Amino acid sequence: MRRSSTFLYSMLCFGYAFLYIPILVLMVYSFNNARLATVWGGFSTRWYSALLENSQILDAALLSLEIALVSATVATGLGTLAALGLNRMGRYRGRTVFTGMIAAPLVMPEVITGLSLLLLFVSLQELTGWPGSRGANTITIAHITFSMAYVAVIVQSRLAAMDQSLEEAAMDLGGRPYAVTLDITLPLIAPAMAAGWLLSFTLSLDDLVIASFTSGAGASTLPMVIFSKVKLGVTPEINALATIIIGIVTVGVVIAGWTMLRQQRQLANQQAR
C-alpha cells in the first residue's frame, strides 16, 4: 500500500513537473541578463524594456488581438446561427449532411485548410479583383471560417441538451418564433456562446499555420513573428513576451475560477435558506 502510493505520488509530481518546469524555466530566463537564452548571466529586466521598444513585436501582438477579437465575435454569431439552423428548424433535406459537414473543419489538418483558403483567395482575386491584397482581412476571414465550426459544435450540443418544451411553452404563451429565440433560447445558450467565443479567441491568437498561408506582405501576427525570430535563435525578448502572456492568462483563470466559486456559494446559501 505504502509503496504504491509513493509510486503514484512521484508519478504525479513527475507529470506536473513535465508540464510546468519548461514554463517556469522560460519565465526565469526572461529575467536573464545575458544575450544568450540558454546561459544564466544574472537578474535583469532589460528584456522587458527592450520588448516595449520593439515595435515589430508590439504591432504583431496588437494585430493578433484585433484579428482574434473580430474573428471570435463574428464566428460566434455565425456559428450560433448555424447551430440554430441545424437544431431548431425541424427536419429538412440534407440536415444530416450539413451537421456532418460543420464538424469537418475540426478534423481537417490546418495545412490543408490554410492552403485551400489561400487558393480560394487567389482565384477570387483573379475573378473579381477582391481581395486586392492579402493581409489582416484575409487572416480574419480564414479564422472566422474554422472558428465558426467550433462555435457551431459547442452551441449545438447545448441546444441538443436543452429541453425543447421550454421553447414550446414560450410559444404556447404567445411568443412568436423570433421573440421565443430572443427570450428563451439565447439566454439559455449564452454560456455555450461565451465558451465558443473564448475558444475561437484562443484558437485565433494561437494560429500560425493558417495565418501564414493566408497572410500577405506586411501583415504578421504574433505567432508568425515569434516563429520567424526563433528560426534565427531565441532571444530573451520573446521569453519576456511569453511571461507577460502567461501572467495575463493566469490572472484571467484565477478571476474566472473565483467568480464561479462565489456564484456557487451564493446559490448554495440561497437554497439552504
Place this chain on the structure above:
Amino acid sequence: MTETSGVAKTDNGGACTGAPWKDPSQKPFIELQSLSKRFGSFAAVDNISLKIYRGELFTILGGSGCGKSTLLRMLAGFEKPSAGRILIDGTDITETPPYDRPVNMMFQSYAVFPHMSVEQNVAYGLKKEKLPKGEIAQRVHEMLELVQLPDLARRKPNQLSGGQRQRVALARALIKRPKVLLLDEPLAALDKKLREQTQFELMNLQDQLGITFVVVTHDQEEAMTLATRIAVMEAGRFVQIGTPSEVYEFPHNRFIADFFGKINAFDATVIACDGETLTARLDNDDTQIRTRHAPPLEPGTRCVIGVRPEKLLISTQAPTQEGYTVTRGVVEDLAYYGNRSLYRVRSRSGQVIQVSAQNYQRSAELLLEWDDEVFLSWDSSCSVVLTQ
C-alpha cells in the same frame, strides 16, 4: 367576463354539471373531426372524432406510444394534423399557430423557464400580449395567490421543489385565461402524498375557473379521480369514451377491463340470449352465468364473462337470493388488509378467482380460513360480456 376578478367566469360558470354529452342539442366546445397524424407510414393518431363540452375535465388515457401525446400536441398546435379539423368554440383552429390559439398547456416537464424568477415566468404570457405593466403585476399577484405561491415570487426555479415548480407551470398556463387548458401528465412527477393533494386542488381550480381541461395521462387512478369523462386510447384510436364509472363498470373489452383494476374473466359458451338476459355456461364447469347488458349473441358462441373482485360475495353457505349466479371453490390464499380481505379461490374448473370482501364484522379471528369450501355469488347485473 370581469377583467378585475383575476378569475375568469364563463356564462355557464363552474365545472360542467349534468351530462352535456348525452344531450344532442348541446354545442360541443372542442370538436375533433376525423383527425389523423401520420409519421411516414405510422399513424400516431388514426381518424379520431371527438366532442368535448364546455367546463369538462376530459381525460385521455393510454399507455406509452398510443398517440395521446400527439393528440394533445395537435390541440396545442405543435403538430400539424395530416388530415381532419380541430374546432374550438366554433372556430376552426387547424391552421392557427400555437401562439394565436386560445389554448394553454402545462407540460409534463413543467418547462419552467430556468433563467426567470417565478414572477417573470407567470408574467411571460401577459407580456407577450403587451398589456400595461400595472395590470400584469396585479394579475400575476392574483394568480400566485390562487396557486398559493405569493411568498416565492422572486425565487428562481432551481430554488423550488417539484410541487412548487408544478404550481408555477400551472399559474403560467392559467394567467392568459385560456378557453382550454391542456395538461400533459400533470401529476406524474409528484410523490404520492402530493399527488392526492394536487389532484383535489386541480379539480377545485377547474371548478372555480370554469375552464375546459383536457388531461393526458397513463395513470388510470389519476384519470378516474379527475375526469368527467375518460377516453381510453390504443394504437391511435379511442377504444371507449365514457364517465369513469361507465368505463370501470362496463368496459368494452378485456384490455380496458384489465387497465382499470382487476377483473375475473371466465371463458364461457352462450346457451341462450333473449336480448335482455344472456345465459352462458362456464367451460369445464356446470355453473351457469346469467347476465344483463349483453349484445345479442347466437347460442353456442364463445364469449368471456368479466366480474370485478369486489362484486363477488363469498360465503360458507349457499346464498338464497334470486337472480344470483353461484359457483363453488376452495380458499387457496387470503390477504388481510384491515378494511378488506382479498381471497384467491380455486373454482372446481381449476380457475383462480379473486374476491375482494369488506370486513363488516369486527373479529380478531379470520372469518374464512385456508382450504375452506366456499360459495361465490354475484348479481347477474354485475357481470359484463367482454370481447377479447
